[in-house]
Amino acid sequence: MNNSNSTxxxxxxxxxxxxxxxxxxxxxxxxxxxxxxCILKQIFEKRRGNNAHIKSHQLYLGTLFDNEKELDExxxxxxxxxxxxxxxxxxxxxxxxxxxIQQRILELLIEKGARMAKPGxxxxxxxxxxxxxxxxxxxxxxxxxxxxxxxxxxxxDQMRGGFSNKIKxxxxxxxxxASLIELELDFSEENVEFADRSQMTTLLETxxxxxxxxxxxxxxxxxxxxxxxxxxxxxxxxGKSTLLNSILNEEKALVSEIPGTTRDAIEDTIVIxxxxxxxxxxxxxxxxxxxxxxxxIERTYEKIKQANIILYVCDISDVNSESMEQVLNEFKTYIxxxxxxFLLVANKIDRLEEIPAHLKEILELETVFVSAKxxxxxxxxxxxxxxxxxxxxxxxxxxxxxxxxxxxxxxALSALGQVEKGFENNIPTDLMALYHLGAITGEVTSDxxxxxxxxxxxxxx
Amino acid sequence: MNNSNSTxxxxxxxxxxxxxxxxxxxxxxxxxxxxxxCILKQIFEKRRGNNAHIKSHQLYLGTLFDNEKELDExxxxxxxxxxxxxxxxxxxxxxxxxxxIQQRILELLIEKGARMAKPGxxxxxxxxxxxxxxxxxxxxxxxxxxxxxxxxxxxxDQMRGGFSNKIKxxxxxxxxxASLIELELDFSEENVEFADRSQMTTLLETxxxxxxxxxxxxxxxxxxxxxxxxxxxxxxxxGKSTLLNSILNEEKALVSEIPGTTRDAIEDTIVIxxxxxxxxxxxxxxxxxxxxxxxxIERTYEKIKQANIILYVCDISDVNSESMEQVLNEFKTYIxxxxxxFLLVANKIDRLEEIPAHLKEILELETVFVSAKxxxxxxxxxxxxxxxxxxxxxxxxxxxxxxxxxxxxxxALSALGQVEKGFENNIPTDLMALYHLGAITGEVTSDxxxxxxxxxxxxxx
Numbered sequence: 020m021n022n023s024n025s026t027x028x029x030x031x032x033x034x035x036x037x038x039x040x041x042x043x044x045x046x047x048x049x050x051x052x053x054x055x056x057c058i059l060k061q062i063f064e065k066r067r068g069n070n071a072h073i074k075s076h077q078l079y080l081g082t083l084f085d086n087e088k089e090l091d092e093x094x095x096x097x098x099x100x101x102x103x104x105x106x107x108x109x110x111x112x113x114x115x116x117x118x119x120i121q122q123r124i125l126e127l128l129i130e131k132g133a134r135m136a137k138p139g140x141x142x143x144x145x146x147x148x149x150x151x152x153x154x155x156x157x158x159x160x161x162x163x164x165x166x167x168x169x170x171x172x173x174x175x176d177q178m179r180g181g182f183s184n185k186i187k188x189x190x191x192x193x194x195x196x197a198s199l200i201e202l203e204l205d206f207s208e209e210n211v212e213f214a215d216r217s218q219m220t221t222l223l224e225t226x227x228x229x230x231x232x233x234x235x236x237x238x239x240x241x242x243x244x245x246x247x248x249x250x251x252x253x254x255x256x257x258g259k260s261t262l263l264n265s266i267l268n269e270e271k272a273l274v275s276e277i278p279g280t281t282r283d284a285i286e287d288t289i290v291i292x293x294x295x296x297x298x299x300x301x302x303x304x305x306x307x308x309x310x311x312x313x314x315x316i317e318r319t320y321e322k323i324k325q326a327n328i329i330l331y332v333c334d335i336s337d338v339n340s341e342s343m344e345q346v347l348n349e350f351k352t353y354i355x356x357x358x359x360x361f362l363l364v365a366n367k368i369d370r371l372e373e374i375p376a377h378l379k380e381i382l383e384l385e386t387v388f389v390s391a392k393x394x395x396x397x398x399x400x401x402x403x404x405x406x407x408x409x410x411x412x413x414x415x416x417x418x419x420x421x422x423x424x425x426x427x428x429x430x431a432l433s434a435l436g437q438v439e440k441g442f443e444n445n446i447p448t449d450l451m452a453l454y455h456l457g458a459i460t461g462e463v464t465s466d467x468x469x470x471x472x473x474x475x476x477x478x479x480x
Numbered sequence: 481m482n483n484s485n486s487t488x489x490x491x492x493x494x495x496x497x498x499x500x501x502x503x504x505x506x507x508x509x510x511x512x513x514x515x516x517x518c519i520l521k522q523i524f525e526k527r528r529g530n531n532a533h534i535k536s537h538q539l540y541l542g543t544l545f546d547n548e549k550e551l552d553e554x555x556x557x558x559x560x561x562x563x564x565x566x567x568x569x570x571x572x573x574x575x576x577x578x579x580x581i582q583q584r585i586l587e588l589l590i591e592k593g594a595r596m597a598k599p600g601x602x603x604x605x606x607x608x609x610x611x612x613x614x615x616x617x618x619x620x621x622x623x624x625x626x627x628x629x630x631x632x633x634x635x636x637d638q639m640r641g642g643f644s645n646k647i648k649x650x651x652x653x654x655x656x657x658a659s660l661i662e663l664e665l666d667f668s669e670e671n672v673e674f675a676d677r678s679q680m681t682t683l684l685e686t687x688x689x690x691x692x693x694x695x696x697x698x699x700x701x702x703x704x705x706x707x708x709x710x711x712x713x714x715x716x717x718x719g720k721s722t723l724l725n726s727i728l729n730e731e732k733a734l735v736s737e738i739p740g741t742t743r744d745a746i747e748d749t750i751v752i753x754x755x756x757x758x759x760x761x762x763x764x765x766x767x768x769x770x771x772x773x774x775x776x777i778e779r780t781y782e783k784i785k786q787a788n789i790i791l792y793v794c795d796i797s798d799v800n801s802e803s804m805e806q807v808l809n810e811f812k813t814y815i816x817x818x819x820x821x822f823l824l825v826a827n828k829i830d831r832l833e834e835i836p837a838h839l840k841e842i843l844e845l846e847t848v849f850v851s852a853k854x855x856x857x858x859x860x861x862x863x864x865x866x867x868x869x870x871x872x873x874x875x876x877x878x879x880x881x882x883x884x885x886x887x888x889x890x891x892a893l894s895a896l897g898q899v900e901k902g903f904e905n906n907i908p909t910d911l912m913a914l915y916h917l918g919a920i921t922g923e924v925t926s927d928x929x930x931x932x933x934x935x936x937x938x939x940x941x
Contacts, residue, residue: 179550480505
């Protein structure tokens with residue numbers, strides 16, 4: 020890490036509005052750095068007692084002054100270094116939430132010597148001061164961005180250091196491996212093979228297995244964080260769009276029953292029981308000579324590949340053994356697939372008096388019988404979706420959900436592949452995997468990496 | 481006041497998100513009521529020390545639990561009754577600002593026995609518990625809504641109790657008057673006129689003058705709070721809309737020079753040096769036989785009546801003595817008017833090499849020479865606008881800026897008129913003015929009044 024650059028970061032006192040933008044009952048501004056308390060005292064006067072005595076972790080009611088005129092009545096707290104979020108001297112000002120007041124206080128803090136914080140700079144300082152590692156810092160951003168319970172749980176776990184400990188443990192094993200290799204090199208000059216080479220290869224294998232598990236967890240982790248992609252497919256006019264609308268409406272009904280159920284209308288993403296589902300409506304599948312239509316169908320197959328759950332919708336009033344067999348055949352690679360869940364949705368049950376037994380037999384797959392139009396059994400479909408995810412769920416395992424981590428782990432794995440080859444050919448190889456794992460927690464880092472991570476934060480954190 | 485209703489208000493513990501809606505680095509939730517601390521302790525665990533010991537005005541870092549699973553790392557503070565905003569037991573929770581976390585904490589607080597606060601209910605409780613009077617409560621709402629420095633200053637002054645004291649002082653004088661009237665009534669039975677009747681009439685006159693001052697201050701107070709209406713008028717094609725755009729652009733340029741200068745694009749309201757101006761573009765004024773056009777012109781005259789500042793725009797390249805005299809004659813009622821400022825804006829100076837001396841003479845009024853198109857001298861116009869307001873400014877006088885107060889004062893005044901008439905005809909009259917003034921500060925109030933005031937607040941305050 021370029022430490023000279025880091026110290027210039029640390030030298031000045033930064034400030035920002037920490038609460039959401041806009042008008043609220045109250046708003047909170049934050050200062051971090053050596054001058055925090057000194058800057059505060061220039062504009063703040065306690066309601067009671069000597070202004071010089073401001074203790075850490077106490078709350079003080081008082082007046083904030085704008086050039087001797089009262090600006091606001093505020094609550095102020097001070098966190099003495101290192102017992103603060105950033106590890107530095109931190110001051111928080113809780114003011115009335117008018118935009119005018121928030122803005123004016125920010126200006127006053129800057130007038131008195133603070134500078135506007137960059138996005139994520141408070142958390143960057145917490146990292147640079149050793150309060151948290153890079154994984155935990157990234158978890159803070161994920162925590163703030165989390166929209167569903169699963170995304171939130173992953174962020175909390177990561178913030179608590181579970182993933183950090185895992186990576187540190189693997190790095191420790193790698194260091195052990197490095198010392199074994201060192202030992203072998205000493206012997207190799209004498210052209211004697213080190214007695215316990217098998218210990219090395221076993222260790223290498225163990226580390227590789229662990230890393231591979233983490234690498235493969237990314238698919239699920241990423242999907243749980245960003246929303247599980249669900250492709251709705253089927254022939255034209257079987258009611259795919261009606262079904263989508265019905266699900267989205269169902270969700271509105273769910274809101275009142277299940278807490279935390281919210282919908283992002285723009286993306287057609289809904290949260291059911293803490294899981295975020297991202298619905299993808301697709302063009303109807305049929306054989307066509309129309310180029311444009313075929314392009315649409317091609318895109319549908321692309322979306323099927325990206326989806327974790329495939330809802331194949333058929334019109335129950337227009338189904339026969341032959342057509343269903345064709346479907347099952349067409350999608351057989353997806354039906355028996357550990358990565359994907361293939362569900363049959365038999366729509367338009369309102370058109371039949373009852374579902375004929377022979378149809379039930381045809382639909383040998385897990386099938387949900389619904390009427391999208393009349394909004395019947397949509398809650399069963401929602402349940403089935405949740406169960407499909409629960410079945411593949413993590414059981415407390417660590418899930419990699421960040422592409423930076425995924426890449427570093429992939430690079431570490433391929434570096435270990437090189438080491439393995441080196442073993443076989445008796446060519447000593449650098450343990451670059453150590454570097455890659457260190458980059459995840461921030462034990463090894465660069466300003467470039469830090470910038471790219473923290474620039475995605477919001478200001479004030 | 482209906483006290484039985486008020487106690488049901490007070491019996492339960494209320495909670496709300498107090499910071500602006502949406503995602504931020506942090507968010508603050510607030511609890512008020514007897515159960516605040518008890519509810520907190522069910523979901524919160526201090527990082528260090530015994531959870532039972534939570535002192536007032538201290539900050540505690542700890543974990544918030546959602547059914548034994550960690551929900552967030554939070555900072556918690558407790559304000560022991562009566563040393564809190566509401567006067568009740570108050571708890572504040574500062575959490576990570578994800579919408580999921582904010583929402584979930586709110587749900588947990590409700591699960592544990594709090595109920596969602598109504599808009600303004602925290603401030604209502606502060607009023608009901610005698611921490612602030614009604615004027616100060618209303619000032620809190622104004623403070624949060626304030627967009628300009630003047631609106632903010634008026635709110636702060638009112639929150640500090642300046643207006644309250646004034647009303648209380650007037651009420652005291654009214655009570656004195658009441659006792660004098662009482663005395664006179666005692667004597668009147670003996671058909672002897674009370675010796676010092678002049679004392680009574682003098683007192684009545686003094687109170688009336690004070691109330692009249694307050695009543696008339698409403699025009700300025702209201703305008704300063706909501707934005708000073710500026711009508712831009714003139715013949716067609718003299719460049720009124722170009723001038724408006726130019727002013728709005730000037731303002732953008734001003735942003736970097738003068739702090740706190742902001743523009744509300746939707747309403748074409750801009751803030752210059754702390755004053756909010758509300759610009760009203762109007763239809764061109766000319767004699768026409770077209771009915772629709774004449775309706776537009778009629779509306780222009782309506783807007784002129786409502787405006788505090790009238791900018792009469794003329795095309796300097798197309799002006800002569802005759803036409804100007806006509807203008808001055810047409811608007812003479814507004815030119816010498818204490819309520820309005822009439823300014824001449826001579827536009828299109830870019831069309832002339834220099835301004836001919838004889839034109840300057842014609843434009844005997846205060847005139848700003850500009851080129852809206854080339855954005856010349858617009859800063860001078862902005863300066864002139866600010867000076868026009870400063871000249872009529874309050875000099876620390878109390879300005880009534882709330883229509884509820886304006887109405888109560890008007891009613892008090894007319895009630896005093898009745899009293900005066902009663903004097904003249906020797907008919908004793910109730911001092912209803914006492915009631916009207918009491919309603920302003922809340923010494924006399926009803927649930928209806930309280931509801932109408934606090935329902936306009938934001939939730940969380």
